[in-house]
Amino acid sequence: MKLLLTSAGITxxxxxxxLVDLLGKPIAEASALCVPTAAYAMAGGPGSAYRLITGQSVITLCELGWKSLGVLELTALPSIDEEQWVPLVRETDALLVGGGDALYLCHWMRQSGLERLLPSLHGTVYVGASAGSMVMTPDIGQDFVESYSWKPPTGDNSTLGVVDFSLFPHLDHENLPENTMAEAEKWAAGLRGPAYAIDDDTAVKVTGGTVEVVSGGHWRHFRDSHDGTC
Known part of the structure; x- marks a missing residue:
């Protein structure tokens, strides 16, 4: 699977x-499935999910002019046969995974069976935004865990660990005064591995074992999260 991990989508x-490079073709020739699940654990979740799907969100994913666009709601998948959705996921060019609560999203990725499917999706591009990106990391950090009102029934705060680094999204966002570089440094110091702090004009592109930062804004790579060096 190829990954494009962002704060706010294709900005x-x-x-x-x-994104086009990862797809290997124009967006207008590619199919996509939107995953709005993470939004439901947040205040105003249904409205946020609607805005994401209809291209009215602050996250830019669904309004890019895809050849076809569907919705993959993870909470529905355990109640239907896999034959109803797994072939569709395998055939889709891109999964567009929106923001919200990363732990809630992780829970439903596991419960739905999507987590087990991900390693076999070699040609699929996973496009994450905010929590949709953080869920692919091994650790979102205690600060983010404490900010969520929904708690996993197992008490396990780990995320999927598809990549070996953590992400601090929305760096220095004007509407998120707590998301400063100083706060990112404190967050990174509590992690056990490398991490990136990225603003809304930055993405982390992952293909195979190669990690590349694509940015029209600013970001920081914490190579050793314990001492905060970069």
Missing amino acids: NPSIENA
């Missing part, structure tokens, strides 16, 4: 070019 030409 500038550099990130869009990275």
Whole structure:
């Protein structure tokens, strides 16, 4: 699976070019499935999910001019046969995974069976935004865990660990005054591995074992999260 991990989706030409490169064809020739599940554990979740799907969200994913666009709601999948949705996922060019609560999203990725399917999706591009990106990391950090009102029934705060680094999204966002570089440094110091702090004009592109930062904004790589060096 190829990954494009962002704060707010496809927000500038550099990130869009990275997406097209991963797809191997124009967006207008590619199919996509939107995953809005993470939004439901947050205040105003149904409205946020609607805005994401209809291209009215602050996250830019669904309004890019896809050849076809569907909705993959993870909470529905355990109640239907896999034959109803697994072939569709396998045939889809891109999974567009929106923001919200990363732990809630992780729970439903596991419960739905999507987590087990991900390693076999070699040609699929996973496009995450905010929590949709964080869920692919091994650790979202205690600060984010404490900010969520929904708690996993197992008490396990780990995320999927598809990549070996953590992500701090929305760096220095004007509407999120707590998301400063100083706060990102404190967050990174509590982690056990490398991490990136990225603003809304930055993405982390992952293909195979190669990690590349694509940015029209600013970001920081914490190589050793314990001492905060970069």
